Amino acid sequence: MSTQVCSCAEQVKKLTQQISVMRREIKNLRQQIDGSIRSHKKQVSSLQSMLTDCVNLNHGLQVQSKNPSQSPSRMNQLVQGRIQTVPIGYVNSCFAVKSGTPRQPTICSSSRASLKIESSVFNNPDHSLVGLEQYSHIWIIFLFHKNGQLSYKAKVKPPRLNGEKVGVYSTRSPHRPNALGLTLAKLERITGDTIYLSGVDIISGTPVLDIKPYIPDYDSPTTRTDNTSSEHRQTSSFTDPQVPQDMELDEEPDILQASFEHSSELCPETSISCPASDSDLSWTKTSKPRDVSDMLAEVKDYLKQEQFTENPAEDKNKDAAGDNLTGTTPISSSRLNFGQELHSSIAAWIRAPPVSNLDVRFTVHAEKELKEFVPCDSTESKRPKFQFLNGPDEAVAAIHGILSADPRSVYRRKRCQDRLFFFTLDTADITCWFGDGFAEVVRVRPVQN
Structure with missing residues (x-):
């Protein structure tokens, strides 16, 4: 009798485990279905907008003007809160891929990028930048064009929280209902229709929608x-x-x-x-x-x-x-402020996250390989050459900033601890691995075209 009871208990345990697995699979399927539905709705909405424009064009409702923004269809979309974005330019950055790109510009202040204003937006692109040289920093509004999927959730898991969920609007997550990004970059110089920047966290090819000057008197609560x-x-x-x-x-x-x-x-x-x-x-x-x-x-x-x-x-x-x-x-x-003092507050986990900064090391071989690179303004052609960075010292500072903030995702941090991590900085492919409280660079090689 006892043997039958034991066998029944084992069968119940197995069935319970199978049920829990099935529940997880059903939950994953529901999430995939929800993401597919949202993606489908966005695509249908985009198609409807395109068809509406085509119908208006065929019926002669679009005003024949040099400025297409004055057409009735565009005006109606603007009133409804829907606009058709037009990139004013595309970023050419020292970060070629998402992997290893800093999540915030302050992480890697030595990073470089350039932004050229498209001639299709203005007849004289350089005229739109007149006066911008008077500012030291600029706001850049851009698109997260490398999200891969159009899915988004109300709660996300920031890497700095190591898996804990918070609302998407309390984070800088790129996976948002409207994939808009905002970053503050240092303005180095302006040459014609091209802006040269430093301290950026944007990858190459990112479409930029707008540029605004940073004014502390308006943008910083402590100076108001x-x-x-x-x-x-x-x-x-x-x-x-x-x-x-x-x-x-x-x-x-x-x-x-x-x-x-x-x-x-x-x-x-x-x-x-x-x-x-x-x-x-x-x-x-x-x-x-x-x-x-x-x-x-x-x-x-x-x-x-x-x-x-x-x-x-x-x-x-x-x-x-x-x-x-x-x-x-x-x-x-x-x-001195002769009235009520103004203060700003932020979430506690921003300054004191559960994930601490990492120590960054270089192997002797990696240091030797990095010293082979020459600055971007060098005339030497035999050695590998940076496109943005001013020599190996600036590259070391950039690598320290990127790796000390642990660029890995939560999944890779927990499930892929024993795997190598690869990222690209300017014209260098960098290989590293992570240990307990440190990151070590083991190889630095030129990017293979």
Whole structure:
């Protein structure tokens, strides 16, 4: 009797295991079906849009104009929130494939790329870049054209979270309903219709949709000021008619100097510089005055915070009036904000991810192979030559940045630990492997055409 019970228990266990396997397979099939349905809907929508344009063209509804964006069909699509994107150019980068490309531009600041504006967008492409040389960084809006599939999910697994799921809109994942990417790149120079960049995380052939200058006054919350601050900027103690005559300016010279420097900073839309002539002075007197004593009171309250002192314990021993400023750190005018302070916050796992940075090593053979490469501006033809990088030292810095951030996916990190990892940097094919807390480069060879 006991033997029959044991055999029945084993059969039940086997059936339970088979059922669990079948459930997993059914779940995978459902996910594949959902992805196929979404892909099918996108393709049908694209075909419907193309057919609509063809019908409108055949019926003579499209306006004959040099600017096709004025056609009724395009206007209707714009009202509905649907547009037909036109790449303004394509990136030529030191990263040829997705594997090994940094996920963020700050990971590899020595990376290089160029972007040429298409002549099909503007008759004079170089005219569209006039004035852009005044900025040090630019925003680049592009397409993730190498996603492979049009599938996307509401929750994703960022590599830095090592498999934990979060919402797609709380990440920079490329798999999104609209495969749009945004990156901040350093502008090196502009030559004609071509922009030369550094610190990029874009692969070659990426279509770019738009370029916008990076302006810290608008784009960085820490540099924004409120309306109160702009009012203080427009008046100073030198031009304000209501300055108390008995006020001693040498009571707190450091505070006043910092506040005057802050008020004399220029902002294109809200700031006015100190007058340089009598005419400027008379004009400034007509502006709305403010009480400088109130401003100084706000400055005093702000400077009493512990963040301006080198030693919080010393700050407690200061007198209540706050006149003794010994031991304080130099005050930056950009940190003074005469209103409610603005702060920004990010997810904790961005700065403290569960995946730590890796140590990067080179074998002796790999170092020797890397030193054979010559810079991009070299005239030597016998040795392998970089197309973007300025020599082996810059390549070493780029490799350190890429590998220290662990470019592997979560699947490869967990399931393929014993396999070699390959990626391309400029004209070099790099082979490496990963151990416990380190990555080692074992081979560097020129790219085979």
